Amino acid sequence: MISLYIKRLSFGQVLSSILLLFLVLLWIVPTVGLFVSSFRDKDQLAITGWWTALSTTERNEFRRTGTKDDQVQLGEKYIISGNFFDAGGKIIQTFSTSFKNLTEYNSGETAKFKDGSLFTLHANGEYQWFSNTPFKHKRGKRVFYVAKVPPTFSLDNYREVLKAEGVGQSFINTLKVTIPATVIPIMIASFAAYAFAWMKFPGRQFLFVTVVGLLVVPLQMSLIPLLSIYNEIGNYFGVSAKSYPGIWFAHTGFGLPLAIYLLRNYIGSLPREIIESARMDGATHMQIFSRIVLPLSVPALASFCIFQFLWVWNDLLVALVFLGKKDDQIVLTSKLRELLGSRGDNWEILTSSAFISIIIPLIVFFALQRYFVRGLVTGSVKS
Amino acid sequence: MQLFDALLAVMVGIGVCVLYYTGTNFLLDRIFSDKNGFLTGKDRWYNAIQPWIFLAPALFFLGVYLVYPVYETFRLSFFNFGGFEFVGFKNYLWAYENPEFQQAVLNNLLWLLFVPILCVILGLITARLADNVRWGTIAKSLIFMPMAISFVGASVIWKFVYDYRGPDSEQIGSLNAIVMLFGAETQAWITLPFWNNFFLMVILIWIQTGFAMVIFSAALRGIPEETLEAARIDGANEIQIFLKIMIPQILSTVMVVWTTITIIVLKIFDIVLAMTNGQWNTEVLANLMFDWMFRGGGDSGRGSVMAMMIMIAVIPIMVWNIRNFRKEEQVR
Numbered sequence: 001m002i003s004l005y006i007k008r009l010s011f012g013q014v015l016s017s018i019l020l021l022f023l024v025l026l027w028i029v030p031t032v033g034l035f036v037s038s039f040r041d042k043d044q045l046a047i048t049g050w051w052t053a054l055s056t057t058e059r060n061e062f063r064r065t066g067t068k069d070d071q072v073q074l075g076e077k078y079i080i081s082g083n084f085f086d087a088g089g090k091i092i093q094t095f096s097t098s099f100k101n102l103t104e105y106n107s108g109e110t111a112k113f114k115d116g117s118l119f120t121l122h123a124n125g126e127y128q129w130f131s132n133t134p135f136k137h138k139r140g141k142r143v144f145y146v147a148k149v150p151p152t153f154s155l156d157n158y159r160e161v162l163k164a165e166g167v168g169q170s171f172i173n174t175l176k177v178t179i180p181a182t183v184i185p186i187m188i189a190s191f192a193a194y195a196f197a198w199m200k201f202p203g204r205q206f207l208f209v210t211v212v213g214l215l216v217v218p219l220q221m222s223l224i225p226l227l228s229i230y231n232e233i234g235n236y237f238g239v240s241a242k243s244y245p246g247i248w249f250a251h252t253g254f255g256l257p258l259a260i261y262l263l264r265n266y267i268g269s270l271p272r273e274i275i276e277s278a279r280m281d282g283a284t285h286m287q288i289f290s291r292i293v294l295p296l297s298v299p300a301l302a303s304f305c306i307f308q309f310l311w312v313w314n315d316l317l318v319a320l321v322f323l324g325k326k327d328d329q330i331v332l333t334s335k336l337r338e339l340l341g342s343r344g345d346n347w348e349i350l351t352s353s354a355f356i357s358i359i360i361p362l363i364v365f366f367a368l369q370r371y372f373v374r375g376l377v378t379g380s381v382k383s
Numbered sequence: 384m385q386l387f388d389a390l391l392a393v394m395v396g397i398g399v400c401v402l403y404y405t406g407t408n409f410l411l412d413r414i415f416s417d418k419n420g421f422l423t424g425k426d427r428w429y430n431a432i433q434p435w436i437f438l439a440p441a442l443f444f445l446g447v448y449l450v451y452p453v454y455e456t457f458r459l460s461f462f463n464f465g466g467f468e469f470v471g472f473k474n475y476l477w478a479y480e481n482p483e484f485q486q487a488v489l490n491n492l493l494w495l496l497f498v499p500i501l502c503v504i505l506g507l508i509t510a511r512l513a514d515n516v517r518w519g520t521i522a523k524s525l526i527f528m529p530m531a532i533s534f535v536g537a538s539v540i541w542k543f544v545y546d547y548r549g550p551d552s553e554q555i556g557s558l559n560a561i562v563m564l565f566g567a568e569t570q571a572w573i574t575l576p577f578w579n580n581f582f583l584m585v586i587l588i589w590i591q592t593g594f595a596m597v598i599f600s601a602a603l604r605g606i607p608e609e610t611l612e613a614a615r616i617d618g619a620n621e622i623q624i625f626l627k628i629m630i631p632q633i634l635s636t637v638m639v640v641w642t643t644i645t646i647i648v649l650k651i652f653d654i655v656l657a658m659t660n661g662q663w664n665t666e667v668l669a670n671l672m673f674d675w676m677f678r679g680g681g682d683s684g685r686g687s688v689m690a691m692m693i694m695i696a697v698i699p700i701m702v703w704n705i706r707n708f709r710k711e712e713q714v715r
Contacts, residue, residue, distance in 0.1 A: 019508075019512055020512040021522075023522075031529075049555045051560070176392075179390070184400070188444065189441060191404060191440070192438050192440075196438075201435065209708065218650050218694060221449075222449060224459060225456055226448065226452055229447075248396075256445055256449075284408075310530075314536070316656070320673070336539060340542070350543070357533065361531040362531050373597050376597060
């Protein structure tokens with residue numbers, strides 16, 4: 001009976017493993033595709049799938065030989081020599097002077113041209129062209145070939161988007177938005193949370209229930225009125241309505257309900273004895289808050305920080321409404337959306353830009369996952 | 384140099400906050416204590432004022448950024464495009480008859496119908512499977528990962544998956560490559576009417592399943608082992624245990640996850656904006672609202688109506704949340 005039970009369990013585990021593996025692959029393949037593509041050569045990326053990135057591809061190309069100016073005289077003979085490729089990597093299979101018959105000669109063979117000159121093309125792209133009479137042509141002769149192209153990976157795409165496309169600047173703009181928009185609400189919320197948890201005042205219950213209600217109020221309800229307030233303030237002082245402090249405060253307002261709710265639940269669950277004995281000893285609320293409650297609340301503060309950081313970094317809507325689209329204000333998400341519109345087919349640009357925009361959240365996420373999960377689970381799981 | 388600005392702003396922000404809290408605290412101490420630093424008999428006042436000092440900044444931000452706007456949006460929905468002429472229900476009637484709006488409501492309903500339930504089902508399955516195998520922690524991390532990715536970033540990732548290169552070209556999008564592998568016809572997926580909504584939903588499901596899974600995984604661990612053991616002894620198989628014992632036990636958690644994802648779905652905006660901007664019949668309320676905020680110089684009346692639609696849909700969840708909260712507070 002027992003052995004049967006174990007057998008069934010292990011069979012179940014194998015089945016679980018296979019099913020889970022399938023789901024995990026389904027989940028990560030899209031991201032892997034993006035990641036791999038961002039390092040690929042942009043021409044290869046445009047014509048072959050990212051899953052072929054590691055395989056060697058065959059390509060038909062042509063190059064021009066040197067002209068009469070490149071020839072050197074060697075005894076009786078005239079020679080033009082050189083290499084078709086700047087960097088190594090491609091391996092020539094066959095070549096021809098006609099694009100209709102690409103497999104005419106194998107690499108390393110010598111072709112005899114109509115004028116009696118001899119042309120040799122080696123696999124690594126080196127060529128020699130011998131003639132008994134001086135060369136006269138002004139344009140190089142076209143040579144067609146079939147080459148094997150090994151997979152190439154480089155940081156070229158990243159270099160391009162960071163500099164030319166202005167993604168580097170957007171990255172800095174996003175940091176400029178995110179850091180203050182994470183720090184300001186956490187400070188304000190922790191004081192409020194302490195008041196809700198450990199101070200007595202009329203309307204405490206009502207105000208906190210309001211906060212719970214505000215947790216789910218859609219952002220969309222705030223946009224139109226705030227936009228007009230911002231415009232009025234901007235007009236009154238003669239400044240732009242779109243500014244960094246403007247978006248910091250907006251994110252502060254939108255982040256506060258969750259911050260207060262999470263922190264109040266955490267701070268409220270600290271042992272009553274600690275706080276009461278400190279009160280007995282004559283400590284003020286300010287002292288209790290800064291010396292006892294804050295140090296004890298680090299896990300909750302950390303989880304909210306991660307929430308707010310990820311939310312602000314990944315936000316598009318608030319940035320579109322409260323920040324401009326000029327280079328000095330456009331954030332990564334907004335930039336990415338613009339690129340999707342203007343460079344929709346340039347996958348080398350989109351993939352690398354997207355990866356730049358998600359790398360910081362991913363690092364934060366994997367490094368601090370424990371706090372993130374803890375924050376999510378509190379308040380969602382009923383004991 | 385520019386980061387320096389940001390850091391400076393943080394320092395100034397922290398400075399102002401610290402100054403505010405310690406400054407007011409200091410003032411309060413000075414006013415209500417005698418020269419030896421002991422609180423005088425007037426400390427009843429002290430205790431009455433101090434909470435409001437702690438709360439004031441938070442109440443200010445909540446008031447300006449959430450409470451007032453809710454009222455103002457409600458008011459504006461009854462006014463014309465500039466917000467200066469009362470028009471009654473005209474904006475609502477316009478919306479009711481507007482085909483674009485109808486499309487958006489229909490699509491929002493479609494999203495509401497499919498996304499939360501699929502996230503919950505996939506979340507439950509992955510949570511159960513991951514708790515059953517040794518490499519479960521890694522698996523959970525990987526499925527959870529999209530939570531860290533922005534909606535726009537996810538849209539780029541999936542637009543690449545859905546990429547279409549014309550009928551005779553080699554396909555570079557994963558989906559079309561798979562379709563070709565099975566010999567079916569390749570498609571421009573995101574322009575395919577009706578079904579394209581589902582291709583957009585996949586993105587949100589991809590992001591939110593990890594959230595559901597993590598919460599369910601924690602809840603499943605909370606089920607007492609004896610309950611499960613008893614069922615096993617009674618001869619129940621693992622699937623029966625999962626469906627008939629585990630899920631009923633964590634039903635309240637399932638509801639929480641369901642409502643949380645429902646709210647996210649109601650507000651869905653970034654994905655639609657980035658993928659189609661509402662073209663090919665994929666319009667949703669939040670995107671249409673954003674559109675009307677700026678279309679033709681902005682129509683605050685019609686925009687507000689669309690915001691109100693989302694708000695009205697959220698209200699039942701809000702009431703449910705508050706009721707739950709009240710119940711918990713009584714237990715506390």
